[in-house]
Amino acid sequence: MNIITGLINGMISGATPILLAALGGTFTFYAGVFNIAMEGMMLTGAFFAVLGSYYFDSWLMGIVCAIIGSLMMALIFILFAVTLKTDEFVTGIALNLFALGATTYMMRQIFNVKGAFSNPGIVPIPRIHIPLLAKIPILGNILSGQNLIIYITVLVVILSAFIIFKTRFGLRLRAAGYNAPSLDSSGVSSAKIRIWSLIICGVLCGLAGAFLSLGYVTLFSENMSAGRGWISLAAVILVNGNPWGIALISLLFGFTDGLGLLLQQYMPSQFTSMVPYVATLIALYFYSIQARKRKA
Amino acid sequence: MQRKLISGIIGILIALLIGALIMLVQGYNPIQTYAALFNFSLFGFYPLATTLRNSVPLILTGLSASVAFASGPVNLGQPGQLLIGALFATVGGLYLDLPAFLLIPVLILLSMLGGALWSGVAAMLRKWFNMDEFITTLMLNMIADFFTYWAISYPFFDRSAYSPMTPQINTNGWLPIWGEFNSNVIVMVLAFFVIYLVFNRLTAGYEWRITGHNSLFARLGGIKIDKNYVTVMLVTGALAGLAGGLVVMAGPHRFLKGLGANYAWDGVMIAVVANNGLIGTLLYGLFFSALQTGSLGMELITAVPREFIQVLQAVTVLVIVAGRGYLDILIDKTIARQKARERAT
Incomplete structure (x- = not known):
């Protein structure tokens, strides 16, 4: 029984950063922005989360700083891709590398370390114990005692689905991606909608980063997002941006993450670390098979 | 070709300037560093x-x-x-x-x-x-x-x-x-x-x-x-x-x-x-x-750490790529304006 709850808990915490970043990505996806900067935003968020948590002795300030840091990346993206009309793909690639360089540089400048920074002074984001739910026999260990960000993530999924499909802003968001000129001619600036979608993406990637460095583990290491931003991009593309689909896919990736840890008893850890990436390839395979069927 | 060369050199200079600004903020001497x-x-x-x-x-x-x-x-x-x-x-x-x-x-x-x-x-x-x-x-x-x-x-x-x-x-x-x-x-x-x-x-x-x-x-x-x-x-x-x-x-x-x-x-x-x-x-x-x-x-x-170069590289890329697009728009605009003026006369 413990193995199963452990596996489920591993799945949930493995899925959370991917899910948050992918939800951010889905806003830009609907707005018609080819945004591949989630990786860099997440990494910046992770760094600033540690910075804030360490200097203010508070996990709340960690989250706030993570969001600010990630928002700065989003603002650079907006400045180049929306205002100056630079190619989105190019901006995204440059921004990801900028994030990698800047976080490594700042880690060295501010904390005087190379590779990774861990310190007992970093305050992690607490786990929330819900009194009544904890008493439920099997589900108690899953429903209660999770990291705060995980509960926020559940809320974000519901909110995103609501905003995108049920509100005026959501309608405009989808219109900006579907047919920007007709949105513009109806008096709503599609550029403004894109800017808002990127800001939302920045906030959510900041949360994802904060979870990585203050929830999943309590440290910052060089390039710690390790391709999760790319996996989240794959998740968005796989389900055509539907928030519920993204939640499902992210859980699947989280499951492979936990499965990899379990398999470590039987094979070298290098192979188990490959599992999420191989799973992404397999998921893409099924997606393309389905897409072909739909076409035929 | 010429347009590329100009935008490249201008971009590199602007990026180096931004790099110098970052160094100044952190109290390094940019001239000595470069x-x-x-x-x-x-x-x-x-x-x-x-x-x-x-x-x-x-x-x-x-x-x-x-x-x-x-x-x-x-x-x-x-x-x-x-x-x-x-x-x-x-x-x-x-x-x-x-x-x-x-x-x-x-x-x-x-x-x-x-x-x-x-x-x-x-x-x-x-x-x-x-x-x-x-x-x-x-x-x-x-x-x-x-x-x-x-x-x-x-x-x-x-x-x-x-x-x-x-x-x-x-x-x-x-x-x-x-x-x-x-x-x-x-x-x-x-x-x-x-x-x-x-x-x-x-x-x-x-x-x-x-x-x-x-x-x-x-x-x-x-x-x-x-x-x-x-x-x-x-x-x-x-x-x-x-x-x-x-x-x-x-x-x-x-x-x-x-x-x-x-x-x-x-x-x-x-x-x-x-x-x-x-x-x-x-x-x-x-x-x-x-x-x-x-x-x-x-x-x-x-005292400037080596990792600074990574930042400088990304800044260079962004400045040059954005500058190129912007320069193109600028040149196209002047051409269009000229044409409009010719037609008006």
Whole structure:
């Protein structure tokens, strides 16, 4: 029984950063922005989360700083891709590398370390114990005692689905991606909608980063997002941006993450670390098979 | 050409200015820092030779990305292809015993084969299952990263070493060094000429370029898009693999952890700033290499850490790319205005 709850808990915490970043990505996806900067935003968020948590002795300030840091990346993206009309793909690639360089540089400048920074002074984001739910026999260990960000993530999924499909802003968001000129001619600036979608993406990637460095583990290491931003991009593309689909896919990736840890008893850890990436390839395979069927 | 040169130089100057501002904010002396940076990378025979040597993996991966992007396929798998190429060359160098004039070409071919094999996987996934190479190559990068890490930790592990690395390859496979000049530069220049020739002068290159510009037009003109797609993927994979092979054969002569460094991603950035132009890739590759080579001296002389260069590179890319788009808009606007004025009179 413990193995199963452990596996489920591993799945949930493995899925959370991917899910948050992918939800951010889905806003830009609907707005018609080819945004591949989630990786860099997440990494910046992770760094600033540690910075804030360490200097203010508070996990709340960690989250706030993570969001600010990630928002700065989003603002650079907006400045180049929306205002100056630079190619989105190019901006995204440059921004990801900028994030990698800047976080490594700042880690060295501010904390005087190379590779990774861990310190007992970093305050992690607490786990929330819900009194009544904890008493439920099997589900108690899953429903209660999770990291705060995980509960926020559940809320974000519901909110995103609501905003995108049920509100005026959501309608405009989808219109900006579907047919920007007709949105513009109806008096709503599609550029403004894109800017808002990127800001939302920045906030959510900041949360994802904060979870990585203050929830999943309590440290910052060089390039710690390790391709999760790319996996989240794959998740968005796989389900055509539907928030519920993204939640499902992210859980699947989280499951492979936990499965990899379990398999470590039987094979070298290098192979188990490959599992999420191989799973992404397999998921893409099924997606393309389905897409072909739909076409035929 | 002139427009490119102007926007490139202006962009680099603005990026250096932004870099100077960042340094000023942190209390460093920017003039002293830049002096140290370029003293250790450009002025003198030894610094120049080192810059040239270090530019090889950057330029080769840059060429790989340039050719791929300009021909259509979004091959972002250079990091993985480089690693697999390096692994192939290393394994060849460990087990083959040939005289130098044979072993060096064999290892070079092996590294290209390795890179082409890895990009071939992505090409086949696209051809058979219509899977987007943009994401598959990225995933294959991570897989190659872990695979080579495993290979140097278990099957090809050097038992006398404390961290994951292979033993040194056969000395016949080492690229000759004359004084400070490393012959990996010669291989790179050869590869550049071949690619330049194929891309700009041969029918195959013409077809690639047309496909990259407008694939519908290319298809209607009778170009076999699918076949060209696979060829371009294999060629660009081989280029990235060659970069990896040369890193092993010129430098540590073995595969150690972190061998790929950031070469391939820097190469992608170089292709992006060069707007997929081959000569631009060569020039920006040399510039980036100068920055990276000089960064060691900069750290030695001033207190500015080496990682600052990574920031400076990304700033350069953003400024040049944004500036280019902006400059184009500016020029187009003035042309349009002129036309409007002519019509009015």
